[in-house]
């Protein structure tokens with residue numbers, strides 16, 4: 439059992455301290471932080487797509503320090519992840535944080551003959567890690583969402599992550615404590631026993647400005663927050679950054695979180711400052727910490743942390759509902775009924791379809807008939823029935839199980855469309871199919887299946903040689 443699992447089992451509040459693998463020097467790591475047990479975490483490709491892999495970076499740190507390795511699915515497939523699991527096991531690394539990851543900086547959209555960048559979904563990674571066994575599995579969750587569909591889509595997916603086998607949840611970095619508590623309430627209401635940790639960071643003006651200007655995926659920094667930080671800096675009160683971080687950590691402890699994931703605080707002088715504030719406030723009760731938190735943010739109602747939501751209410755159109763119903767009926771008749779399966783099997787169980795021209799013609803027919811209707815991209819493993827007939831390939835990351843954390847007010851992280859998972863969440867409510875989005879774990883598409891006919895694969899899926 440890893441030390442982290444033991445802290446969880448013994449309900450010991452712990453601090454996971456993040457170290458980027460792109461750091462030029464190796465900083466000292468400890469097993470305790472402000473009196474709390476601590477674990478080091480190594481992030482995966484945060485600065486660049488070519489940062490040192492966490493599996494290699496661990497070699498620079500002492501063996502006796504327990505470590506949590508991040509694995510981001512960006513630019514990876516399931517086979518690579520399974521290999522990673524074997525390597526982690528061989529190095530006795532048992533704590534994993536499995537993420538889909540933000541947009542790869544060198545993302546390729548598949549245009550002009552280049553191959554499209556693929557993203558291994560966190561849900562699929564959790565399923566594989568669980569199946570492998572022996573890991574303490576963490577997932578990320580972003581509670582800082584501010585439209586109904588976006589919130590629903592996040593929580594639907596969280597059900598799946600838990601069903602797939604997550605042991606603990608680390609929130610996105612954020613300052614809206616009401617949203618964090620909503621996440622905690624969700625877990626309690628559903629009797630989920632997964633441990634909850636909050637990601638925290640001493641938010642300096644420079645970091646806040648960087649995140650706002652760069653629009654770092656999924657992180658909500660508002661102009662009102664920047665304004666306060668600017669005023670503080672001008673008044674020589676920048677140390678309040680650490681006072682607030684200490685308070686956030688202590689509030690999480692009082693609320694019963696299992697710990698925090700501390701980002702951007704790897705330098706000894708930063709850690710000392712933060713620890714000194716934790717010491718200073720350690721004996722305050724929850725109400726006093728919260729009071730002080732609000733006072734330091736000069737905000738009683740949490741308004742400062744919430745983006746301005748435009749008054750637009752996206753509705754599900756009648757056309758979308760009718761399309762869903764028609765496709766659902768067709769799917770049931772052609773692919774699910776006994777007769778449909780029998781006929782399909784009879785047609786495709788012929789050697790003829792293995793001949794190149796026939797296979798090519800079949801693929802083209804499938805694409806022609808489905809692309810204009812649902813945006814099909816010939817993935818070879820049709821998942822439409824589990825995605826309310828909204829093709830997962832129309833998500834730039836190709837996510838089928840739900841959204842990543844990077845959306846902003848229903849907009850896709852890529853900025854060029856509405857998030858398909860928000861569209862799906864809205865439709866699911868309208869046609870009363872939310873259970874499909876919460877419970878149906880959709881398998882990853884192996885690379886070798888892509889570019890083959892999903893029709894043929896569907897009808898022959900029980901055949902030993904296909």
Ligand code: SF4
Pocket residue numbers: 808812813814815816817818819820821822829830831892
């Ligand atoms: S899930 Fe795959 S086969 Fe189905 S419509 Fe989308 S790309 Fe085509």
